[in-house]
Amino acid sequence: GNSVTQMEGPVTLSEEAFLTINCTYTATGYPSLFWYVQYPGEGLQLLLKATKADDKGSNKGFEATYRKETTSFHLEKGSVQVSDSAVYFCALTRDTGRRALTFGSGTRLQVQP
Amino acid sequence: ETGVTQSPTHLIKTRGQQVTLRCSSQSGHNTVSWYQQALGQGPQFIFQYYREEENGRGNFPPRFSGLQFPNYSSELNVNALELDDSALYLCASGTSGSSPYEQYFGPGTRLTVT
Numbered sequence: 009g010n011s012v013t014q015m016e017g018p019v020t021l022s023e024e025a026f027l028t029i030n031c032t033y034t035a036t037g038y039p040s041l042f043w044y045v046q047y048p049g050e051g052l053q054l055l056l057k058a059t060k061a062d063d064k065g066s067n068k069g070f071e072a073t074y075r076k077e078t079t080s081f082h083l084e085k086g087s088v089q090v091s092d093s094a095v096y097f098c099a100l101t102r103d104t105g106r107r108a109l110t111f112g113s114g115t116r117l118q119v120q121p
Numbered sequence: 122e123t124g125v126t127q128s129p130t131h132l133i134k135t136r137g138q139q140v141t142l143r144c145s146s147q148s149g150h151n152t153v154s155w156y157q158q159a160l161g162q163g164p165q166f167i168f169q170y171y172r173e174e175e176n177g178r179g180n181f182p183p184r185f186s187g188l189q190f191p192n193y194s195s196e197l198n199v200n201a202l203e204l205d206d207s208a209l210y211l212c213a214s215g216t217s218g219s220s221p222y223e224q225y226f227g228p229g230t231r232l233t234v235t
Contacts, residue, residue, distance in 0.1 A: 012163075040222070042223075044226075050228055050229075051125075051127075051211055051226040051227050051228040051229045052164070052211065052213075052226040053226070054223060054224075054225065057223065097163055097164075099163075101222055101224075107169075107177075107222040108154065108166035108169060108177060108179060109154075109156075109164070109166065109213075109224060110166070111163030111164050111165075112163050113161075113162055113163045114161075114162070114163050
């Protein structure tokens with residue numbers, strides 16, 4: 009079956025530091041990959057996506073590249089801000105069938121001023 | 122365009138009771154999915170509805186059931202509540218046939234079972 013594995017948190021960084029959150033997946037075929045962000049007390053917001061190998065998703069300074077050879081989709085940002093503090097979820101979905109999202113367990117990011 | 126909305130925001134129920142959670146999909150979307158997010162975990166897929174019929178279910182028992190209405194609003198019903206049902210319940214809407222299939226989430230309903 010499909011599964012997503014994320015690095016455990018919390019990840020604590022100082023403002024303007026470089027961020028990497030690792031994500032690897034197991035899936036048959038060619039899934040679409042997503043990063044969602046959840047701010048305290050809120051639902052999930054789609055941060056970025058990629059649909060095929062070597063695609064790079066980007067949004068709000070965050071980037072992730074779909075690496076089929078390593079089955080990875082690591083999230084990166086060059087300079088984090090306090091406002092980036094949240095829980096980040098890596099997820100995948102097949103583009104056929106019911107297309108339910110399979111999520112990782114989430115990584116909490118804390119950015120200190 | 123309006124986003125996905127859910128009601129109520131919070132709910133407290135007693136073990137054995139029944140609960141109904143409600144969701145209003147984003148304008149133009151024709152599918153709705155429900156997810157359960159336990160504290161400190163990622164969301165788990167419960168089921169999806171399309172054209173008012175269930176279109177796939179995750180590993181949840183039949184006491185979890187749902188409805189989708191012609192206006193694409195939706196309900197999640199849980200019977201015989203158990204303590205482990207305490208979680209954040211998320212509704213997500215999308216458009217069947219879109220590629221990639223993106224889902225947009227509501228703010229969730231926090232259910233506490235005592």
